[in-house]
Amino acid sequence: MSLRVLSEEPPGSVGSTLLEIERVTKRYGARIAVDDVSLNVSAGECLGLLGPNGAGKSTLLAAASGIVRPDAGSIRIGTWDIWKRPREAKRLIGFVPQDVALYPTLTARENLAFWGALAGIGDARALCKRMDEVLELVGLEERDRDRVRNFSGGMKRRLNIAASLLHEPSLLFLDEPTVGIDPQSRRHILDTVRNLVRDKGLTVVYTSHYMEEVEDLCTRVAIIDQGKVLVVGTLDEVKNIAGEHETVELEVQGDAEAARTLLATHPAVLAVAESGGKADAAETLLVLRVERADHAIPQILAALISQLGGRVTLRTLRVRRPDLETAFLALTGRTLRV
Ligand SMILES: Nc1ncnc2c1ncn2[C@@H]1O[C@H](COP(=O)(O)OP(=O)(O)O)[C@@H](O)[C@H]1O
Ligand SMILES: [Mg+2]
Structure with missing residues (x-):
């Protein structure tokens, strides 16, 4: 052909x-x-x-x-x-x-x-x-x-x-x-x-x-x-549409809503995405846009521990390189995963 x-x-x-x-x-x-x-x-x-x-x-x-x-x-x-x-x-x-x-x-x-x-x-x-x-x-x-x-x-x-x-x-x-x-x-x-x-x-x-x-x-x-x-x-x-911004993903257990609220107003966090996490899953995925991950992560962890220690457990933490998912996030404020 x-x-x-x-x-x-x-x-x-x-x-x-x-x-x-x-x-x-x-x-x-x-x-x-x-x-x-x-x-x-x-x-x-x-x-x-x-x-x-x-x-x-x-x-x-x-x-x-x-x-x-x-x-x-x-x-x-x-x-x-x-x-x-x-x-x-x-x-x-x-x-x-x-x-x-x-x-x-x-x-x-x-x-x-x-x-x-x-x-x-x-x-x-x-x-x-x-x-x-x-x-x-x-x-x-x-x-x-x-x-x-x-x-x-x-x-x-x-x-x-x-x-x-x-x-x-x-x-x-x-x-x-x-x-x-x-x-x-x-x-x-x-x-x-x-x-x-x-x-x-x-x-x-x-x-x-x-x-x-x-x-x-x-x-x-x-x-x-x-x-x-x-x-x-x-x-x-x-x-690269998200430009210099980086993405930090946290999987948390416990009071994820409290963690989301805390992070949404944290000065090191530009935005918390709406992610399509399953309602019945033990862990909740929080997807954060930040200026620089290496600066933001210690501050985010400190805030979670000092303000929500005992109510929230962090299971995983990942920094995402710019990819199509982070581009979608930057464009829509939501994650692609549904
Ligand atoms: N035959 C149809 N009648 C009514 N609504 C439709 C029909 N086909 C698609 N839609 C609606 O149009 C939108 C786009 O659907 P679709 O093209 O199937 O999206 P995708 O393929 O990206 O999942 C959706 O809101 C869907 O519900
Ligand atoms: Mg389709």
């Missing part, structure tokens, strides 16, 4: 804009799922779309794939507007939805044959060859005659990825492909995506709420929250 150079574009497509999302808005009733989003994706890059649950990632991908019609804005794939020339535009896209779309009673190969027919691959021999290729890409070549109902969640996701590649798209949308699957399949999917970008020249938009995956795979990242793209840039640019 090679990068398809679009017919009506000048040659030398690597680096040219393959996906252009311009001022797209999508509402569901009173709720704005995607709020005036503009985003460009260049040929050959892997763009990470990082945001918590409900941020609008799936809606944005569904709009860009021509599945959900936006209320405003335009989407161009290559030279084609997805709503004006859907057939041409969709030929360039592979879409792997969050929910697995497979027939459990059919074998892996039969499922692919079905998707291949839908994608318009009429020639039986070409389809057969292409099925072999995509099964090998996702590491399911040995399991092609097994029924999908006997597959693990991770294997089903991998088969979904295979199906999305049958028609040799130039641009692949992956919607949280590793959620809820075993670690081995997760590793496999990440490796597959990396290889597709590096060796096959595929352009990828990868949505996730796992910052490690985006850091691992992507060259550029867009952080999305509450329907808005808050920032887009290279990994390094976005990681």
